[in-house]
Amino acid sequence: MKPHYRHISVLQKEVVDYAPPSTRTILDCTLGGGGHSHSLLEKYPKACLYGIDRDAIAVKAADRKLQNFRKQTRLIHASFSELPDLSDKWGNPGFDYIIADIGVSSEQLSCPERGFSFINEGPLDMRMDPDRQHFTAENIVNKANEHELVSILRNFGEERYARKIVSTILEERRKKTFKTTLELAELVKNVIPNKMKKKGFNPATRTFQALRIAVNNELQELTSLLEHTPSFLKPSGRLAVISFHSLEDRMVKQQFRKWENPCVCPTDLPYCVCGEIPLGKVLTRRQVKASKEEIAKNPRSRSAHLRVFAKTSR
Ligand SMILES: C[S@@+](CC[C@H](N)C(=O)[O-])C[C@H]1O[C@@H](n2cnc3c(N)ncnc32)[C@H](O)[C@@H]1O
Known part of the structure; x- marks a missing residue:
């Protein structure tokens, strides 16, 4: 097994700063090398963290990175579309913060044998x-x-x-x-x-x-993630998604907008009759991008786009 997993987490400070104030349960849908999870657990040392990755090598690397937090972490080799079953298996804990940093890791990209x-x-x-x-x-x-x-x-x-x-x-x-x-x-x-x-x-x-x-099957996987995460979030819980290309970013942006404003009434009606209820609020009016300093240190962060949605408190 390789001792070192090559990946620098992007927008790390921003992901931590967007966590809800007293975060107790976290779901990391893309563990990778465990960088985001580690920063979140350092800030919220009492939180329970559930994590998945569809790459078994990443799950092992995250497990090593999070070894000081073993009692409060549950890491599993799985993909987004398996989350509904996994949440049932975990007893549907409900999450304060769900993060997904989608795409490939530098480790996957830089191993020639992965292709x-x-x-x-x-x-x-x-x-x-x-x-x-x-x-x-x-x-x-x-x-x-x-x-x-x-x-x-x-x-x-x-x-x-x-x-x-x-x-x-x-x-x-x-x-x-x-x-x-x-x-x-x-x-x-x-x-x-x-x-x-x-x-x-x-x-x-x-x-x-x-x-x-x-x-x-990445776009279908993302569709499945976006379909299920609202029901996994606790009231006032937040979902943060980092995407690396416009197709995914567009899907996230459009879904967040629909959750914020699900009304399907014709625009010429003076008031809403469809009865669709907003799920919450988009916290990032524009996508959050890496700073010049971060891009200089990690050029891959140039194409990262972070969007965050907060579920209503009821
Ligand atoms: C950019 S890396 C995540 C890096 C991680 N946030 C960190 O700080 O080290 C993306 C990871 O998402 C995983 N991934 C991509 N699509 C996935 C899916 N549908 N289900 C589960 N994991 C997925 C990849 O295997 C990869 O390890």
Whole structure:
């Protein structure tokens, strides 16, 4: 087992500052290296922390990081969509603070054998939970049809050159099977016109993001998280979500707005007749972003967006 888990938590101070004043129960939905959980337990040493991650390596790393708090932590290898069952298993404790720092960790990105990196040679894998998932990026790249591939690259990567990249993949597929990350990254680099390449932005970024989202069913996982968290929160409890790309951030923003203003009455009605009751209030009018100092220390924090919702007190 590796002694060191490579990940610097983003927006750490902000996540701690947004915790409700006397937090007693915390749910960390994305333990990673346990950085956010650790800071929260340092601030609220009497709190009970329940934590999950779909990556078993992350759960082990978080367990090591939180070893001084073992009596008050319950960490489990699971994904967002398993939370309703887990909450039942835990006796539905209700949480004052739920955090989700979604996406991949630097540890996952920097292990070539996990296949998330377009910089290092590795198998085309990208599974966050290789113990329980079978479907890999290699399956998609070599087996999906043209329509499926284009829609993955467009919908999950917002890739302008989706069609061109896919037709080149299909051409190459007649001659060989794609096996490695660099084979794919090189193909994308050659397809995207030079004038569209930006300094400091690898041309394969969007393609890799799209495949990762598809392999891990990430948007459905986020939908499941957003569907269930309101019922897990105690009155006045808060949900903090950090996302790293616009697709997820948009989903979080829109869901928070709906919870705050669920009214579905026609806008020309003088008063509300639908009877939908607001669930609470958005605490972050705009997404919270990392400071210049944080970005200088940890460039990955540049794309982090934090949004926080507070449930009503009744
Ligand atoms: C950015 S890291 C979290 C880092 C953590 N907050 C820290 O401070 O160390 C994201 C983690 O979320 C996990 N993850 C992503 N999607 C998930 C899901 N649907 N269910 C459970 N864990 C998930 C990943 O495996 C990864 O370990």
